[in-house]
Amino acid sequence: MSLITISGFPCSGKTRRAEQIKAALESRIQDAGFEGTKLKVAVLSDHILNISRDVYKDSRAEKPARGALFTAMQRQMGQDTILIVDGMNYIKGFRYQMYCAARELKLRVCTVYVVATQELCKEWNSKREDGTAYAPETLENLLMRYEEPSSMVRWDSPLITVPWVDDDVPADDIWKAITEGNVKPPNAGTQAVPKAPTDALRALESTTAAMVSAIMAEQAASASLGGLVALTMPNALRPTVTLPPRNVTLSELQRLKRQFVTVNKKAITLGTIEKGAMDWSEESIASKYAAYIEENLKP
Template identity: 30%
Template sequence: MPLIVLCGLPGSGKSRRAEELREALSAESGGERRVFLVAEVAAGEGGGGGRAALRAEAERLLSRRDVVIVDAGNELKSFRYELYCLSKHTGTPHCLLLCPGGAPRPDRPPLEAPDSRNRWDWPLFTAPEDPSEPLPLPEIRAALFERRPPPPNQSTRSQPLQAAGFLHQLDRLTQDMVAALMAAQRNGVGPGQVIPLAVEGLGQEPPGLLLSRAVSLAELSRLRRQFLSYAKMHPGEGEENLPQLGSMFVQYLNSNLL
């Protein structure tokens, strides 16, 4: 059964809309399926630990039988990508509900607006800003229950040479980024400073990592393997997406190295 990911700034009404979804889907099922609500506060809000706990709880509950609603800001597109990969791995549809309004907070990352052209942000629905207006439930139901699940993980099928070459380049790119991070630390870059990642394959405006603490090669290598495992679920996207995936790797590190 599907995964519903809520996205929005603090104060945008995500929790109210999540409960509205839970009640509507529970009533429609007549007890035939459970509807789980995974909230960020319940998973340990704040910091990389909170997002890691949220992801782990969603992964534990995801199945072909039940519905999982993730009630969290999900401001980073890299984290929305992770959740999409979880649903793909389980073989169940997913959708994104954007709650407009609210306001940024200094303890939260800025909102990277969803883009329906990205597979991890599609299908994308927007909740009405007026809380008295109902959600587009018929459209959400159709996207979740009348749409085929994503195809099996590519790792279970023969891969084209283009996909293998692309994954090899992504592997080399992330290796170079990890090496650049370690070299910067050896050269005296410390917490609170931004490490530029001007490595080949990241384009003319490479992203930078805000180093919040000293990190070891073992920790960076573990996070790199995790990121690559998600990327391998979507091989064959083409070399033109390497800079974007490189930026997503930096965001993934930023969200897990707090």
């Protein structure tokens, strides 16, 4: 359904805002007037995953912790779930990674930026007595490294800002973003590329060579000039090709064969052609090579 990314300074009140968002969304879903499909609202955070605040003291420990959060997020995302990721999410590259994962599943996205001054964050951190406080030097370091979300970039949009002075979150704006916002297609660069079968190159070479031989044999046997020619080939293939009204030479056919094979060798190497629509069977190769000959042979 959708992914809501919470971002903000450490100790800025993100968890409280995540709880407010969850309560507001569940209220709308459970309302008698709601006509949509049954949805569940889930919250994911460092606390839920038992990730200690101490990991932020060391970048080597922080990286696998971020990976654990991302993996858990991927497991919970789905068409029947509104997932709220409650965390600093302070690195813009990580927010982009989350955005791409949501696009892969064709989910709507929304970023909620929880705003508080650095002085307030330090004050609130110092008052924590439940063992969730950051060490002062860690907090200072995280505040300096924080990369603020921007509505100008696609992975942070739509961006909804919630300042510390507001008593509640703008539930209407968030609901509209996750239910009416555009569902963007997955990035082309992240799509799995259809791979050609392992014998595609052999089939390409042997089929085109057999067709050249069959065309030359047919011309010699029938002494016909041009028109639709049915070729007799190995493996019970019977492709047809329309030849020009003249005698086609072996050098012409060999030249076209080299061109056709070169183009399709590249497709085999890259793993796709025509957005993966290429059929690498001998029958398909023969049909495509016949069309290539008809298009490129001079009258």
